[in-house]
Amino acid sequence: MSDLKNVQPLADFNWDEFENGSVANVSKADLEKAYDETLNKIQEHEVVEGTVIALDKKEVIVNIGYKSDGIIPASEFRYNPELKIGDKVEVYVEDQEDKKGQLVLSHKKARLAKSWDKINEALENEEIIQGYIKCRTKGGMIVDVFGIEAFLPGSQIDVHPIRDYDVFVGKTMEFKVVKINQEFRNVVVSHKALIEAELEAQKKEIISHLEKGQVLEGTVKNITSYGVFVDLGGVDGLIHITDLSWGRVSDPHEVVALDQKIKVVILDFDEEKKRIALGLKQLTPHPWDALDANLKVGDHVKGKVVVMADYGAFVEIQPGVEGLIHVSEMSWSQHLRSAQEFMKVGDEVEAVILTLDRDERKMSLGIKQLKEDPWEAIEAKYPVGSKHNAKVRNFTNFGIFVELEEGVDGLIHISDLSWTKKVKHPSEFTQVGAEIDVIVLDIDKENRRLSLGHKQLEDNPWDAYEAIYTPGSVHTGKISEMMDKGAVITLNEGGEGFATPKHLQKQDGSQAQLGEELEFKVIEFVKETKRIILSHSRTFEEGKEEFAKPARRNNAPSHKNDAAAINNVAAGTSLGDIDALAKLKAEMEKNNK
Numbered sequence: 001m002s003d004l005k006n007v008q009p010l011a012d013f014n015w016d017e018f019e020n021g022s023v024a025n026v027s028k029a030d031l032e033k034a035y036d037e038t039l040n041k042i043q044e045h046e047v048v049e050g051t052v053i054a055l056d057k058k059e060v061i062v063n064i065g066y067k068s069d070g071i072i073p074a075s076e077f078r079y080n081p082e083l084k085i086g087d088k089v090e091v092y093v094e095d096q097e098d099k100k101g102q103l104v105l106s107h108k109k110a111r112l113a114k115s116w117d118k119i120n121e122a123l124e125n126e127e128i129i130q131g132y133i134k135c136r137t138k139g140g141m142i143v144d145v146f147g148i149e150a151f152l153p154g155s156q157i158d159v160h161p162i163r164d165y166d167v168f169v170g171k172t173m174e175f176k177v178v179k180i181n182q183e184f185r186n187v188v189v190s191h192k193a194l195i196e197a198e199l200e201a202q203k204k205e206i207i208s209h210l211e212k213g214q215v216l217e218g219t220v221k222n223i224t225s226y227g228v229f230v231d232l233g234g235v236d237g238l239i240h241i242t243d244l245s246w247g248r249v250s251d252p253h254e255v256v257a258l259d260q261k262i263k264v265v266i267l268d269f270d271e272e273k274k275r276i277a278l279g280l281k282q283l284t285p286h287p288w289d290a291l292d293a294n295l296k297v298g299d300h301v302k303g304k305v306v307v308m309a310d311y312g313a314f315v316e317i318q319p320g321v322e323g324l325i326h327v328s329e330m331s332w333s334q335h336l337r338s339a340q341e342f343m344k345v346g347d348e349v350e351a352v353i354l355t356l357d358r359d360e361r362k363m364s365l366g367i368k369q370l371k372e373d374p375w376e377a378i379e380a381k382y383p384v385g386s387k388h389n390a391k392v393r394n395f396t397n398f399g400i401f402v403e404l405e406e407g408v409d410g411l412i413h414i415s416d417l418s419w420t421k422k423v424k425h426p427s428e429f430t431q432v433g434a435e436i437d438v439i440v441l442d443i444d445k446e447n448r449r450l451s452l453g454h455k456q457l458e459d460n461p462w463d464a465y466e467a468i469y470t471p472g473s474v475h476t477g478k479i480s481e482m483m484d485k486g487a488v489i490t491l492n493e494g495g496e497g498f499a500t501p502k503h504l505q506k507q508d509g510s511q512a513q514l515g516e517e518l519e520f521k522v523i524e525f526v527k528e529t530k531r532i533i534l535s536h537s538r539t540f541e542e543g544k545e546e547f548a549k550p551a552r553r554n555n556a557p558s559h560k561n562d563a564a565a566i567n568n569v570a571a572g573t574s575l576g577d578i579d580a581l582a583k584l585k586a587e588m589e590k591n592n593k
Helices: 015-019 028-036 107-125 192-207 462-468 538-553 560-570 575-592
Strands: 047-055 059-063 070-073 088-095 104-106 128-137 140-145 148-153 172-181 186-190 215-223 227-231 236-240 261-270 275-279 300-309 312-318 321-326 348-357 362-366 387-396 399-405 408-413 435-444 449-453 474-483 486-491 496-499 517-526 531-535
Touching: 047 107, 070 104, 088 107, 104 107, 107 148, 107 172, 128 148, 140 172, 140 186, 148 172, 172 192, 186 192, 236 261, 300 321, 321 348, 399 435, 408 435, 496 517, 517 538
Parallel strands: 148 186, 236 275, 321 362, 408 449, 496 531
Antiparallel strands: 047 059, 047 088, 059 070, 088 104, 128 140, 128 172, 140 148, 172 186, 215 227, 215 261, 227 236, 261 275, 300 312, 300 348, 312 321, 348 362, 387 399, 387 435, 399 408, 435 449, 474 486, 474 517, 486 496, 517 531
16 A cells, blocks of 8 residues: 555645534545545556565565555566565556556566667677576577566677576576667576676787796686697687697597696687697607608518508607608509509508708608519510400500509500401490400600500401402392492401492392391402492493493494403403403404404
8 A cells, every 4th residue: 555644634624624524525426536546547558666675485566656556476586586665666567456456567578668778789889687597498598588488699698608508597697788670579698798808808818928938727618620729727729639749630639638637738828819739749740750660662561551541651660750652652553543442541551762951850751662573574575476365445546555563554456456446435345344355566665665566366357358359259148237439348258348338239230238138249459548439330340241242343443442441341350251251352453462
C-alpha cells in the first residue's frame, strides 16, 4: 500500500461540521478524488522507476507510489545478484489492475525498452557493462545484457585458450560491447577486451627487455599444425614447426604437450607488431656438426625415407641429416618416371653418397649406383646382329621405343617393322606393354642408344618376289584397301601391289570393289622401292588388241614400227602370250625380207 504521510487537508473542509456529525457538503466522489491525488499518476505501457521493498528467491516486490505494489518474478533480476531492498529499478507497467486488483509490472520489459539504447551507448562510449552468462552455444556463450541476448565468442572469454566453457555458465561478468548488427539486432561482447589493454602494456614492457639469443622459460599455451605458442609470462611467442627439431616434424605434438614447461631461445621479435619468434632446436647442437668426419663421396649409407616428391626422395641417415635421391639417380632407365614408383615414406634404403657439402649442409645420394651400369658392357651383351626379346614402352610417329632390360632402351624405326606391310603408325603393328622380338642393328654407346629391327628376323621376301612378279605375269589377288587414286591388292603369293582406277575396270564394264578377288597382271616391279603395279583390265584387253594390230599394219609403209609395238605389248603379257606373239613376229619379219 502507498504511504499516506504526505496527504494534504482539503482547503474547504469544515472540521466543526465534521465534529458535530454533519459533513453533508463533502461527497464520496470528492473523498476518492482527494485520495487519488495523493498517488502517482501512471499510465499503462510506460516505463517508471520503482523501489524494491521486499524480495526472496521467487519474487521481488516493487513500490512505484501507486495504490498497490507490483510483484515481479525474481528470475527477471538474475543478471543482478547484488539486488537488495531499497534499490531503484525500472519497471514496465503492463496493467494498473488485473482481475485480482493487482498492479502488474515487468522489469524485463522495462530493460528491453531501454536496453537497445544502452547497448549502443555502451559501444559508443566503450563502457564496461555487466552481463549474466546464460548458457553455452556453438563457438561461445550466450550472455544476458540489459535483457538482450548477446554472443560471447570463445576467443573473447579470456586471453588464454578456454578448454572448458561450462565453468562460466551461471556467472555474472564484466564485458565490453565490441560489435552491433543494427539490422538483425545482434550484439557481440568481449571479456578479453577488458584485460587486453593491461596486457598490451605488459607485453610492451616485456618486449623492451628482450634480446636475440636470450633463453627463457615458458609454458606451452597452444599447439597448431604450423607451430607452438608459448606463454612467456604475459606475452606469447611462436615456435614454428621447423624450429622444433633438427629432424623433420610432421606434427608438433610429437615434440611438446599442452601446459608443458620448456626452455626456448629468442630468434627474432618485432616491438611494433608484438611478435616474438622462438626456437627450440637451437638449444641443441646441429646434427651436421656431429656427422662422421670420415664420411666421403662414394661411401654407402643407410637411412629412412622421410619425404617424397615427384622429383625425388629425402632420406634421413641420422636425426637432422638428410640427403636427396633424385629420381634420375634411382634407375639406369632413361624413361621419365615418378619417384613414388621406386619408394615410399618410411622405407629403409641403402644409397651411395654422390655429393657432400658440409658447409652448405647438403648431400645427394643415388641407389642406381648400387647396380652395374648395363651400358658398360653393352657390346658384349647386345652385339650387332644378336636377337633379343624386348618390351614396348611407347610409340612415336617414326618408330617404337622398347626396353631390353632396365636402363637399356632401343628404337625400332617404322621402316624396320615389316618387309611387306606399309605401317603408317606403330599402333597398327603392336601395343604398349607387349613383347616383341628384335635384332640389334647398331650401337651408339656414347649416347646410350640402340638401333633395332624386327623385320630383319626374317629373310627379305622381295628377293623371291623379284622372280615371281615379273612384268607381264598374271596373279590372283584380293582388293584389301580402296583409295581415291586406286586400290591396294594383297597377292596370294605374298606382298601387296597397287592398281589405278583405270586398271580396276572389269570385262563387263563395272568397277572392281573392296574385298573382290580377281586376276591381276604385273605392269611394273621395282625391288628397290618395293613397288608392284598391277592391272586387272590388262588380263582381258591386251590379247584382242595385239592380234588385231598386224592386220591393220599390212597396208602400213613401214613394218619396223609393228615389230616395236609387239615388243612393247609382250612386255605386259603373260608367258603364254609371249610365245604366240614371238611366232607372229618371226613370220612378219620373214615377209618383210
